[in-house]
Amino acid sequence: MNEVADTRNSFSADATILVVDDEPANLAVLNEVLQPYFRVRVVRSGADALRAVATEPWPDLMLLDVMMPEMDGYKVLARLREAPANRDLPVIFVTAMDSIENERRGLELGAVDYITKPISPAIVLARVRNQLELKRARDWLANQNAYLSKEVERRVQENQQAQLQLLQSEKLAAIGLLAAGxxxxxxxxxxxxxxxxGSLAGYLQDLFDLLDAYGALEKSCPADALPSTIRDLKIRTDYAFIRQDCGQLISExxxxxxxxxxxxxxxKSFSRADDKQWRSVILxxxxxxxxxxxxxEIKYHCTLKKAYGNIPEVYCLPSQINQVFLNLLVNAxxxxxxKGEITITTGQAGSEVFVTIADTGAGIANEDLPRLFDPFFTTKPVGQGTGLGLSIAYGIVQKHLGRIDVKSTVGKGTAFTVWLPIKPSPATSSAE
Ligand SMILES: Nc1ncnc2c1ncn2[C@@H]1O[C@H](COP(=O)(O)OP(=O)(O)OP(=O)(O)O)[C@@H](O)[C@H]1O
Ligand SMILES: [Mg+2]
Structure with missing residues (x-):
């Protein structure tokens, strides 16, 4: 033992080695060599080895005898590698057979190393440590890889979100600018x-009053005293009709x-491009x-029903909230x-106000529900929908610390409900 004492390193103590050998004497020797440095588990058959890898403490490395009755080491290794969970468990063959052919067969089956009996404790320890070190490096790399791919995915999502917000604010600004202009x-x-x-209506009234005065004069004159030109003109221009129609034209x-x-x-109130001002408004x-x-968009094929409740003012970015209503109403x-019906219901529940926009439209398939608010998700033909309406609405409502619920039945219709806190926290109101 002394010859290997100084090769001991710090990580070994928490590694578990599974030793598989049908000879109790061999097990005892290996146990004696390894036990001061590692947690050692010993089993005496291939079947026991396959059971042992599935129980705790999970082995980090297996020392596997080749010549065993019933199931030899090669078979154990082949069976072991069938389970994906065991593919990376390092296995070192320990055997008295030292032919090159046997070594090749073991390595081909996926063994990582080969130790021949009689064993030298120093060699066993050095090889075991090497393999544990390699496994640790492999595990570290795998963890790093998993972490990095998650990180890349997160960054891509962040990037998409940032692009979306940019697109959203550009869209809002463009609509606002257009509307304001x-x-x-x-x-x-x-x-x-x-x-x-207004002036014209007044002038016309004056003119008619004047003509009325002339009319009264005309009645008091003998019939042949009126010049024929005036009589003809009155008939040709249909004065009576003009007089009656003028009032109607003006009022229409x-x-x-x-x-x-x-x-x-x-x-103007719908969208102000520069409106970043939080205000209390009645929705x-x-x-x-x-x-x-x-x-x-609505009036030709939809009946609109308003069921407005008694709601308090909501502290919000009004033009952005209008954008949410616009997107939901257009979708409906x-x-x-x-032909169908759109119903807008509003009300208050505790410290929140809700606005439900329900339609009697086609409804939403169950499998589409989880993706509704994803940017660019659309079921509309190319050119008709960008798939941004709901994701923009979602972003705006989230900024107000609210939420959007959806209830839908295919063939019957859909109801989107926007919930907004009457007064979001002060931190929000300082945001854009
Ligand atoms: N009221 C609704 N009834 C049925 N399906 C809806 C309703 N609202 C949204 N959807 C579904 O959700 C999808 C995404 O809606 P969203 O408003 O985000 O994009 P869009 O309407 O397709 O395109 P855009 O709004 O950008 O013009 C729609 O394509 C549609 O399939
Ligand atoms: Mg839409």
């Missing part, structure tokens, strides 16, 4: 048309321009503005193939 451009003409229509135009003005103001205002903007409308 349009609203500004349309606002001026709308204002003067509106004001001119006033109503029309009123609607345009409302749309402009909705556009119904945002819902109504959004509905006005996407009216066309697109999910309805023929």
């Amino acid at each position: 349009l609203a500004h451009e349309i606002n001026n003409p709308v204002c003067f048309v509106r004001s001119n229509l 135009s006033q109503e029309g321009i009123g609607r345009v003005a409302q749309l402009v103001s909705d556009l 119904h205002t945002g819902l109504d503005s959004t509905l006005n903007i996407i009216g066309n 409308a697109q999910a309805i193939p023929g």
Whole structure:
């Protein structure tokens, strides 16, 4: 033993060596050599060895006798390698057979080394330590590899997320810019048309009053006193109709321009490109503005039902929350193939406000549910959907410390519910 005492190293103590030999004397010798440095388990047959590798303490290395009754070492090794869990367990053959052929056969079967009997303790210890060292390096590499691939995956995801956020803010900014620009451009003409229509209505009334006065004069004159040109003109221009229709034209135009003005103001409140301001708002205002903007997408084939509850103001980024409503409403409308119904329900539950957008559309297949909020997941034909709507909505709602629930039945419809805390924590409100 003395000749090997100084080769002992620190990691050995917690390694477990499984020694397999049918000869008790051989087991005793190997046990004596190894036991001061390792945890040693001994078994006397191949069958016991195969059982032992599946029980704790898990062996880190096996010393395997070749010549054994019933199942020899080669068979044990072959059976061992069949189980994926045992493929990496280093096996050193220990045998009196020292022919090159036997050695080759053992190594081919996957043994890592070969020790011949009678054994030299120093050689046994050196070889065992080498193999343990190698195994430790292999395990370390495998761990490093697993860690690195996880790290790469995490970074790729982070990158995707960052790109998505960039895309989202670009999309929001683009919509906001467009809306703000349009609203500004349309606002001026709308204002003067509106004001001119008011003046025009007043002027027309004055003109009609004047004509009425002439009419009264006309009645008091003898019939042939009125020049024929005036009589003909009255008949040709259908004065009676013009008079009646003018009022209607003016009021229809006033109503029309009123609607345009409302749309402009909705556009403004819907999306302000530079709006990074957290504010307390009643979500119904945002819902109504959004509905006005996407009216066309909905009104021809959907009946819209509003079941607005009594909700308090919510502290949020209003234009971003409107973006969430827009994405959910457009999805709902697109999910309805023929005629259908969209119901918007709002309410309060504890410290949260909820907005449910339910449709009677196609529904969502069970296997699609886990992927709904993934960026770029879409079931729509190329060119119709980018698959970003829900992932953008998800990101915005998360920023508000809220959540989105989905309930769907194929063929019956889908309900998305957005839950928002009435007042998210102060940390959130300082974020963009
Ligand atoms: N109300 C709904 N009913 C049925 N399926 C829906 C509904 N909302 C979303 N989906 C499904 O979820 C998928 C992803 O929706 P998402 O809004 O993220 O992308 P998209 O609508 O396909 O494209 P984009 O919104 O970018 O134009 C849709 O393609 C659709 O299959
Ligand atoms: Mg969508």
